[in-house]
Amino acid sequence: MANFTRRQILAGLPLLAFQASRVRQRPNIVLCLIDDLGWTDLGCFGSDYYRTPNIDRFGTQSVSFTQAYSACTVCSPSRAGIMTGKYPARLHITDYIPGETASLGQAQAPRLDPAPATCRTDHGGDAQTAGVSNAAHRQMAPGEGAVLSGASGFDGNMGGTFRGQPPSYFSPYGIETLPDGPKGEYLTDRESNEALKFLEENRSRPFFLYLAHHAVHNPLQPKPDILGRCKSRPPGVHHKNAAYAAMIESVDENVGKVLAKLDELRLTNQTVVIFTSDNGGLVQTP
Secondary structure (H helix, E strand, C coil), X not given: CXXXXXXXXCCCCCCEEXXXXXXXXXXXXXXXXXXXXXXXXXXXXXXXXXXXXXXHHHHHCCCCCCCCCCCCCCXXXXXXXXXXXXXHHHHCCCCCXXXXXXXXXXXXXXXXXXXXXXXXXXXXXCCXXXXXXXXXXXXXXXXXCCCCCHHHCCCCEXXXXXXXXXXXXECCCCCCCCCCCCCCCEHHHHHXXXXXXXXXXXXXXXXXXXXXXXXXXXXXXXXXXXXXXXXXXXXXXXXXXXXXXXXXXXXXXXHHHHHHHHHHCCCHHHEEEEEEECCCCCCCCC
16 A cells, blocks of 8 residues: 555545555554445535535545546445455345345346355454444345454444444434434434544554444434534535535534544554545435
């Protein structure tokens, strides 16, 4: 991997990464993967309505890649490709887990076959690893209760299930692998708080943190105070959905928290931070 001297943003699908000056030990890695985020949905990628000051600031310190491509336009295959470095067809994951059976015109959507039992992620190794949020939710182990641990090479999972979207963005979440917080707690905040705990606990050794937020996937359930703020400003030429804008702002706030925690723990100069989307934005037709 090239040695970068500044924080960086890798995008096309929006993505952020940082590795500071050379370090003696293996670098830490934080992979922040946003669900269904479109490539224009950040201020630093041209949005005239969505506000992402923390990510934009990260972008000004970074390199922007504008021709990045997803392995697939569907979440499960694209995430499986990210985790393994393999084409989805080689993994037999060509549709979202658990697969689509409805007829699409004259053809059927691809059916999901189980991933090979011997297939492990490429991100294990000697580093302490953890999947936080929906890390496993459409990935290596099809079926209810799938988690990023054991055979997939991760040491822990918090919030990852077979689901492609959360039952609720507000506690009680109804997520089997994430204990409910106080009533009304917001899922994007909780996911990042779990990531902050992981950083604290593993600050003294190399780690890989896979922070795969459920946001900004449906259902559109923003925090009311941020929603009100988004509704109060005029729509842009390209974007105008206040609920979606509010969810993006929650993601931005929490990305800021993770970056600030790395600074606080003095881990910034030995950590690669990557921010990206899995497969781009959801296209809705009338």
